[in-house]
Every structure is written in structure tokens, then in C-alpha cells.
Amino acid sequence: MNPSRRDFLGIIGGAAALPLAARVAQGSPLRLHVAGALPAGVQAQQGPVGGGKIGYAIVGLGRISMGQFMPGVKASAQRSRITALVSGHPDKAARVAAQYGVPRNAIYNYQNYEQIAHNPNVDAVYIALPNGMHAEYTIRAAQSGKHVLCEKPMANSVAECEQMIAACQKAERKLMIAYRCRLEPTNLRAVQLIRGGYVGTLEIIDTGFGFTIAPGEWRLNKKMAGGGPMVDVGIYSLQACRYLSGEEPVEVSANWSVIDRDGRFTEVEENLNWTMRFPSGVLTTCYTSYGANCGNTYRATGSKGWVELGPAFTYEGIRMRSEGQESVAIAQPETDRYPDQFSREADHFAECILGNHEPVTPGEEGLRDEKLIQAIYESCREGRPVKTAAAPF
Amino acid sequence: MNPSRRDFLGIIGGAAALPLAARVAQGSPLRLHVAGALPAGVQAQQGPVGGGKIGYAIVGLGRISMGQFMPGVKASAQRSRITALVSGHPDKAARVAAQYGVPRNAIYNYQNYEQIAHNPNVDAVYIALPNGMHAEYTIRAAQSGKHVLCEKPMANSVAECEQMIAACQKAERKLMIAYRCRLEPTNLRAVQLIRGGYVGTLEIIDTGFGFTIAPGEWRLNKKMAGGGPMVDVGIYSLQACRYLSGEEPVEVSANWSVIDRDGRFTEVEENLNWTMRFPSGVLTTCYTSYGANCGNTYRATGSKGWVELGPAFTYEGIRMRSEGQESVAIAQPETDRYPDQFSREADHFAECILGNHEPVTPGEEGLRDEKLIQAIYESCREGRPVKTAAAPF
Numbered sequence: 001m002n003p004s005r006r007d008f009l010g011i012i013g014g015a016a017a018l019p020l021a022a023r024v025a026q027g028s029p030l031r032l033h034v035a036g037a038l039p040a041g042v043q044a045q046q047g048p049v050g051g052g053k054i055g056y057a058i059v060g061l062g063r064i065s066m067g068q069f070m071p072g073v074k075a076s077a078q079r080s081r082i083t084a085l086v087s088g089h090p091d092k093a094a095r096v097a098a099q100y101g102v103p104r105n106a107i108y109n110y111q112n113y114e115q116i117a118h119n120p121n122v123d124a125v126y127i128a129l130p131n132g133m134h135a136e137y138t139i140r141a142a143q144s145g146k147h148v149l150c151e152k153p154m155a156n157s158v159a160e161c162e163q164m165i166a167a168c169q170k171a172e173r174k175l176m177i178a179y180r181c182r183l184e185p186t187n188l189r190a191v192q193l194i195r196g197g198y199v200g201t202l203e204i205i206d207t208g209f210g211f212t213i214a215p216g217e218w219r220l221n222k223k224m225a226g227g228g229p230m231v232d233v234g235i236y237s238l239q240a241c242r243y244l245s246g247e248e249p250v251e252v253s254a255n256w257s258v259i260d261r262d263g264r265f266t267e268v269e270e271n272l273n274w275t276m277r278f279p280s281g282v283l284t285t286c287y288t289s290y291g292a293n294c295g296n297t298y299r300a301t302g303s304k305g306w307v308e309l310g311p312a313f314t315y316e317g318i319r320m321r322s323e324g325q326e327s328v329a330i331a332q333p334e335t336d337r338y339p340d341q342f343s344r345e346a347d348h349f350a351e352c353i354l355g356n357h358e359p360v361t362p363g364e365e366g367l368r369d370e371k372l373i374q375a376i377y378e379s380c381r382e383g384r385p386v387k388t389a390a391a392p393f
Numbered sequence: 394m395n396p397s398r399r400d401f402l403g404i405i406g407g408a409a410a411l412p413l414a415a416r417v418a419q420g421s422p423l424r425l426h427v428a429g430a431l432p433a434g435v436q437a438q439q440g441p442v443g444g445g446k447i448g449y450a451i452v453g454l455g456r457i458s459m460g461q462f463m464p465g466v467k468a469s470a471q472r473s474r475i476t477a478l479v480s481g482h483p484d485k486a487a488r489v490a491a492q493y494g495v496p497r498n499a500i501y502n503y504q505n506y507e508q509i510a511h512n513p514n515v516d517a518v519y520i521a522l523p524n525g526m527h528a529e530y531t532i533r534a535a536q537s538g539k540h541v542l543c544e545k546p547m548a549n550s551v552a553e554c555e556q557m558i559a560a561c562q563k564a565e566r567k568l569m570i571a572y573r574c575r576l577e578p579t580n581l582r583a584v585q586l587i588r589g590g591y592v593g594t595l596e597i598i599d600t601g602f603g604f605t606i607a608p609g610e611w612r613l614n615k616k617m618a619g620g621g622p623m624v625d626v627g628i629y630s631l632q633a634c635r636y637l638s639g640e641e642p643v644e645v646s647a648n649w650s651v652i653d654r655d656g657r658f659t660e661v662e663e664n665l666n667w668t669m670r671f672p673s674g675v676l677t678t679c680y681t682s683y684g685a686n687c688g689n690t691y692r693a694t695g696s697k698g699w700v701e702l703g704p705a706f707t708y709e710g711i712r713m714r715s716e717g718q719e720s721v722a723i724a725q726p727e728t729d730r731y732p733d734q735f736s737r738e739a740d741h742f743a744e745c746i747l748g749n750h751e752p753v754t755p756g757e758e759g760l761r762d763e764k765l766i767q768a769i770y771e772s773c774r775e776g777r778p779v780k781t782a783a784a785p786f
């Protein structure tokens with residue numbers, strides 16, 4: 001399925017009169033929540049609408065788990081709690097368990113991971129492992145009867161993404177890819193402004209996300225990461241072009257380069273830029289880097305105005321500037337503060353499990369980005385544009 | 394000639410010890426003036442270094458002549474004066490002549506244009522006609538023994554550019570293309586910072602320039618304009634990528650689109666985006682539009698910092714933000730105020746004539762951009778990247 005812009009507008013912009021549940025129940029792969037049509041997790045923060053919390057097993061005690069997701073759940077989640085840990089470091093796991101009130105018998109390792117099947121306090125897993133391990137640990141969780149919230153990028157290949165979706169379908173478990181910005185108020189507001197006609201007809205999107213990476217990170221290892229800055233942070237710009245336009249690109253054209261010959265970039269690209277053409281004629285320019293701190297921003301410009309976010313993709317402090325049609329309200333939502341983006345994410349998935357809704361960003365959404373990422377890399381390798389319209393979504 | 398980055402650094406960054414005249418005399422097509430090595434016209438503003446002024450005949454009394462160039466010369470030029478007018482509107486010409494103290498017998502039209510040959514007060518012409526007329530009026534001026542300062546874009550084809558260069562060479566007259574930003578202090582400062590290592594190794598440039606054009610403009614007529622926003626304002630981004638990197642692109646890849654079907658874009662593109670690869674690995678993303686007011690900015694990011702200009706290309710108010718190596722001075726120059734960019738331009742060319750120097754942006758520089766613009770259009774038409782490294786500059 002490859003929804004047209006009209007379909008998308010019907011689902012989002014034009015469907016404002018539909019009750020939330022009806023909209024959430026629609027299975028469009030391009031479904032986006034906008035302010036005024038808040039996702040489940042966001043509502044939950046304003047007060048639980050029913051009993052129960054979802055218990056998460058945290059898989060991988062790295063930077064994003066320890067620094068973001070777990071503090072987020074602890075600080076502000078309404079529907080989520082941390083009930084188990086999965087780690088290869090028993091001492092670290094014991095310390096973290098004590099901090100989060102996780103019982104010692106709910107600490108697992110990568111060998112006995114499937115034992116979570118027997119823990120009734122674990123409803124779902126949060127997978128925050130290196131990208132190359134996402135598929136295996138998603139599939140093993142589904143086979144153990146658990147729902148899966150998996151960090152982005154979904155996996156390192158289209159085949160892996162498809163296997164993850166199939167495993168969750170077979171086990172009748174939900175799968176969500178952790179695209180924070182799809183639940184973040186300022187990004188949602190940008191989508192709402194654009195859908196509401198604030199910028200007139202959308203024409204141009206320019207976006208980038210890059211930073212200087214330290215040597216030795218697993219993200220520089222091709223097998224673990226699947227790619228360089230494109231899969232890690234370029235994916236935010238890729239997502240933004242899709243959610244801002246409400247369309248799927250028909251063609252991508254890309255270049256990559258390595259400039260800093262300091263040993264960091266022997267396996268993955270250092271810099272990558274790409275353009276996309278969309279069916280309506282919207283053109284996008286995108287860039288990403290591990291060698292240059294080129295910020296994280298987008299600017300979407302139409303016939304009658306523009307919306308700019310900078311920073312656009314950070315954990316907090318996301319800020320909008322805009323100029324457009326005054327008839328469209330432009331009140332700026334309060335930006336999430338650290339670590340609320342992660343509790344939103346946890347609670348949204350919890351609400352989906354509790355209410356049997358599909359998440360905003362199911363596995364199919366991660367698969368879609370993976371196909372586009374592979375098309376972008378193909379364009380780099382072959383030195384020619386790659387058509388993407390025919391990709392059977 | 395296709396200078397390498399090293400050559401360029403030698404000419405600009407590394408040549409700071411050379412006296413100005415020696416640097417100016419070097420014939421590199423990539424020569425750029427940077428703060429601390431000010432072009433001739435800039436020095437002149439600090440006090441004439443010798444006698445004499447250059448008399449300009451203004452060819453075409455349109456927006457840029459009447460609103461920018463002539464007020465600029467009147468307000469602050471030290472080496473330039475307006476001594477003749479060439480116009481198809483006798484009444485308008487008479488009014489303007491009175492305003493600028495141009496004698497009635499120094500008003501010409503497009504038929505008797507060659508009569509400027511007999512006017513000893515005319516040393517040079519300033520050509521501000523629709524792009525499609527640049528070649529003819531440059532060649533006729535050269536054949537009449539006058540130097541030529543011609544607005545950008547130089548012309549509508551590579552052949553026209555070559556004919557203009559040949560005509561000026563044959564007549565032993567100077568030819569300069571009016572690239573304002575190559576003399577503008579904040580842009581020059583950006584170049585100086587980058588050459589000085591402020592951003593470390595340059596990796597990524599992102600730049601755009603677009604606005605919403607009114608119906609009925611000659612710029613929407615293919616024959617008069619030669620193209621759409623690419624040739625009109627995209628050329629600023631093209632220039633910026635070249636002067637910031639100090640390199641020539643080896644490949645361009647581009648897309649165009651028309652979205653607004655309101656009759657404006659029946660002959661020229663509405664939106665165009667393109668990427669360029671440079672020999673060092675620098676990657677650039679660029680966009681331009683006549684349908685969307687996407688601003689005029691660039692951000693050049695390297696391994697250790699970035700320099701951003703926004704607005705970057707306006708007649709006044711150009712502003713820099715930056716973050717980089719503190720060891721490199723970052724004092725911001727005072728931005729030119731309206732209409733000083735034009736008096737700088739006039740005086741720079743005047744000094745080149747008086748001192749027999751080559752201008753910063755001779756005809757060869759306009760030709761170079763025209764070749765790249767044609768490569769960009771070729772990429773749009775053919776849907777593939779176009780190699781540019783082999784272009785025999």
C-alpha cells in the first residue's frame with residue numbers, strides 16, 4: 001500500500017471529527033497523531049483512563065536505557081513500569097535493579113532471556129541493544145509471548161524487519177519502533193500547522209542531523225550498527241520529510257564521503273547527503289554526518305509560509321519558529337522536558353497494549369524507513385537516483 | 394584550469410603576506426578576497442589612492458539599477474560616477490538623468506547604444522537588462538570600447554558567456570560579473586574563518602535561496618531569464634558552496650518540480666534542489682524556489698565547528714552565527730548597509746580599470762557558474778547525476 005497525499009489528509013487533517021479511537025483503529029501506515037488528536041500515551045499522562053500498568057523488561061543497559069528510557073518511566077509514566085532487566089553485566093544489572101525496585105529474580109541475561117516468558121510482571125520488552133541485535137531479541141521476545149518496543153533503526157536489513165514483523169504477528173504480540181518525535185508535541189504541532197494550511201502548499205523541506213562521534217563507539221561497527229549516521233540520525237530527517245509532507249518519496253538520490261581519515265570511518269560512512277522527490281512535487285534536501293556537528297533541524301516551506309524546528313530532534317528543548325497564515329492558530333505547545341519523551345513513548349505503547357490499538361509507529365513503519373535507507377545506500381554505491389515508488393508497502 | 398584545494402589555499406589563505414596588488418594580479422579563477430585582504434573597491438572607500446573616477450553608462454533602468462546600483466554609486470562610491478543612461482523609455486530616462494546629473498546628450502536608447510563610443514565620460518557600462526540580453530549588450534559595449542560590469546547570471550548559455558569573454562578580450566576591455574557577495578564583508582569573513590581553520594576540516598554545506606515570485610515578471614519568461622529560480626537566486630548558493638569550500642564540484646545531482654499550477658511556471662521551474670560532491674569529500678545540499686519563501690542562508694559545518702549566515706545574500710542585514718575554534722578570531726565585521734554593496738561593486742571594478750587589475754569575478758567566473766547551472770539542468774532533465782570535474786575551465 002502506498003497512500004496518496006489525499007488519503008493521508010483524509011486520515012489526519014480531514015478526520016478531526018472522528019473520535020480518537022476510530023482514528024487510532026485505522027490501519028494506515030502513514031497515520032500520525034497531531035496536537036488535538038493526542039496519542040494514547042499522552043492522554044494517559046493527564047490521568048489514567050482505566051486500571052493497569054504495563055511492565056517492561058529493559059533489554060540492554062546502555063546509554064539510552066539508563067540515561068533516558070528508565071528515568072523517563074520512573075519520572076512520569078502513568079501506564080508503564082520497569083519490572084525486569086536483561087543484561088550481560090550482572091553487577092551493573094544488580095545496581096540498576098536496586099535503583100528501580102526490580103526484584104533480583106527478574107534480572108535476566110542474554111542466554112536465559114526466554115525465561116521472561118514465565119514472568120507475569122513482564123508484558124513487554126524495550127529493546128535498546130546495538131541495531132544488529134534488534135531482530136534476534138525482538139523475535140525471541142515475541143516467541144516468549146511479550147510485546148516489543150524496539151529502538152530505531154528497526155534493524156540492519158529489510159529481511160530482518162520483515163522477520164520481526166512476521167514473528168510478532170505470529171505470536172499476536174504488538175511491535176512498535178521507538179520514533180520519539182512521532183509523539184513529541186512540537187513536531188506534532190508542525191505537522192498540524194502544515195496540514196491546516198499554515199504554510200499554504202508545501203514545496204520544500206530542508207533538514208539535517210549530524211554530530212561528531214567519538215572513536216570506539218559500537219555505532220562505527222558496520223555489523224552492529226548496519227550503517228553510519230544515516231541509520232542513526234539521518235533517519236530522523238527521513239522520518240521528518242515523510243511526516244511533514246504526509247507522502248512517500250518516489251525517488252532518492254544520495255552521496256556519501258569520508259574526509260576524516262582518523263580511523264573512525266573504516267566501516268561506515270562519515271557524511272551522507274540525499275534528496276527526495278515526492279508525488280506532489282515536494283522536494284527535500286537532507287544531510288547527516290558523524291564528522292560534523294551540523295545540528296538537527298528542519299525547515300518546511302510552502303507557498304504561504306514556513307515552519308522551522310531547531311533543535312528538532314533532541315530529547316528536550318525542541319523549538320519552533322514559523323511564519324504563515326494567521327488564520328491558522330500557531331500557539332506553541334510546551335516542549336517536553338527531559339525525560340518525558342521517553343515516558344510518552346512507554347505510555348503510548350502501554351495504552352496500545354491495554355486498549356488493543358495499533359501503535360503510531362508499528363513495525364511496518366520501521367520497515368518502510370529501512371527500505372528507503374537501503375535505497376539511499378544503493379544510490380550512494382551506484383551513483384544514480386533510485387526509484388522508491390514501487391516499493392510494495 | 395581546475396585548481397585543487399591546495400592551490401586555492403595557497404592563493405587565499407596562505408598568501409596573506411603577499412601585497413594586495415600581487416595577489417590581485419594572480420589570475421586564478423578561484424581568487425577570493427577575504428577580510429584583511431580587501432578588494433580594491435573596499436580600499437577606495439577608505440580614501441582614494443589616486444585621481445580619477447570611472448564613468449558608468451547604466452544600461453536598463455529597472456529595479457536593480459534604479460533601486461540599488463545608482464543609489465549606491467550616488468551614496469558612497471569613491472571611484473565611480475554615473476555619466477550616461479541607456480533606456481527604451483525616453484521620459485523615464487530624462488527624469489532619472491535629472492536626478493543623477495546626467496546631461497541630456499548622454500541619454501541613449503537600444504538603437505543608438507553604440508554612440509557611447511564617442512562619449513569620453515563613459516568608461517564602462519553596467520548591464521542590468523533581462524539575462525537574455527546580457528550577451529548582446531556586453532558584446533556591443535566592448536565593440537564600442539567600453540569595459541563591462543554585467544549583472545548575474547552572466548548569460549543564458551555557455552556559448553553566450555564564451556562570446557562575451559572573447560569580445561572583451563578582443564577589445565582589450567575588462568569584464569566583471571556582478572557577484573555582490575564576493576565583496577560583502579560578512580561573506581568574506583565566513584571564507585576567512587573557514588580558511589583559517591575555525592570549523593576544522595570542512596565537511597557539509599547546506600544552503601538555500603527562494604522566494605515567492607509575482608506573476609508577470611520577466612524572470613518567468615524562459616527566453617529572457619534563461620531559467621527559473623536556479624539562475625536567479627540558486628546561483629547564490631552555487632557560488633557560496635564554491636567560495637566556502639574553495640573547490641570546484643566534481644558532480645551535481647538535481648531535481649525540479651512545479652507544484653503551483655497558477656500559470657506562473659509554464660516556462661521555468663518552480664522548485665529545484667541539488668547536491669554537489671567536491672574533491673575533498675565535502676558534500677553540499679542546495680535548494681531554490683520561486684514558489685516558496687525558503688529564505689537565504691548557508692551553514693558550513695566542519696569537524697570542529699560551523700559558520701552560518703542568515704540572511705546570507707540580502708542587500709543589507711547579512712548576519713553570521715558561528716561556533717568553532719577559539720584560537721581563530723571571530724570578530725564580526727559590520728554588515729553593509731543599503732546600498733553600499735553596490736558602491737563596493739562599482740568601485741571595485743573602477744579600481745580594476747584604473748589600476749589594470751583583473752576583477753574578483755571576471756567573465757570566466759560567470760562562465761564557470763553557467764557550466765554548472767547547465768549541468769544541474771541536465772541532471773534534472775535526464776534524472777541522473779552529471780559529472781562536472783572534466784569541464785575545461
